[in-house]
């Protein structure tokens with residue numbers, strides 16, 4: 001099969017589009033014919049070697065952990081899926097990914113894809129939507145009537161998070177560059193902050209929940225925007241428990257986990273027209289280098305996706 005792999009960590013030039021062995025599904029696993037593979041910042045962070053000690057990958061490694069495709073073959077013991085099923089997944093990030101014609105995924109990480117969108121859009125959805133779900137609902141327990149500040153609301157995670165928060169009945173404040181304001185207004189953001197010209201900590205009344213996609217100074221400046229007892233959930237860098245305590249608030253760091261049940265709920269929301277994923281750019285599998293360079297600029301509106309089939 002064709003795949004984009006790395007044989008060493010480094011810059012975009014270590015991505016190699018090449019022939020690679022087609023994997024075989026083991027016990028409880030399925031082989032998926034990949035139709036599309038979503039791009040995420042974690043792809044180039046892993047390529048650069050930043051997560052080497054955490055994930056201990058064996059090289060060569062196929063990158064890409066956002067996939068939509070069709071079940072091609074079942075491993076022993078698989079009972080909930082059949083060949084020909086159209087599926088999507090955010091598979092285990094410690095194994096080979098989906099910048100390839102085929103990927104082997106555990107059945108427990110795979111869900112039927114939304115029926116109302118194509119493979120390009122469902123490959124754009126799984127990782128970002130699971131992240132938004134696990135931060136807003138599992139970690140923060142966001143409830144109707146609460147106020148949530150979402151940093152980077154136009155990005156892959158942010159543009160899904162605003163819709164999930166609105167679906168839950170929350171009021172959403174989001175930070176974005178001016179060129180994205182119309183986009184995020186249409187997604188339902190109630191108060192938009194231009195992070196280039198406004199200080200969010202003075203423009204925003206205290207909130208119950210902050211979703212921090214940025215880390216660094218954005219995270220440092222965020223503490224004072226929380227109500228007493230509120231929670232800052234970061235997906236960028238682990239917040240300090242000591243600093244949270246001095247502000248009388250809570251903190252959490254989320255590293256997104258595969259979850260087929262949550263993906264099934266997300267697919268229902270998409271098919272019920274409650275959730276829409278925006279794809280800014282579609283590139284060929286062989287253009288993975290270009291796709292990662294675009295992602296690494298840090299200003300993606302919605303998602304970038306590789307078309308594989």
Ligand SMILES: NC(=O)c1ccc[n+]([C@@H]2O[C@H](COP(=O)([O-])OP(=O)(O)OC[C@H]3O[C@@H](n4cnc5c(N)ncnc54)[C@H](OP(=O)(O)O)[C@@H]3O)[C@@H](O)[C@H]2O)c1
Pocket residue numbers: 040041042127128131151152153154155156157158175176177178180195213214218234235236254255256295298299300301302303
């Ligand atoms: N822990 C986890 O499991 C997990 C899961 C998913 C993602 N992440 C991480 O979370 C981060 C965001 O992921 P993503 O997929 O949403 O990335 P993305 O699609 O690249 O979006 C990032 C967004 O950040 C915005 N931005 C840039 N500078 C900003 C600033 N100073 N203040 C506010 N917004 C700013 C950009 O919007 P503008 O164009 O409007 O500037 C862009 O849309 C990445 O670092 C990623 O690695 C972690």
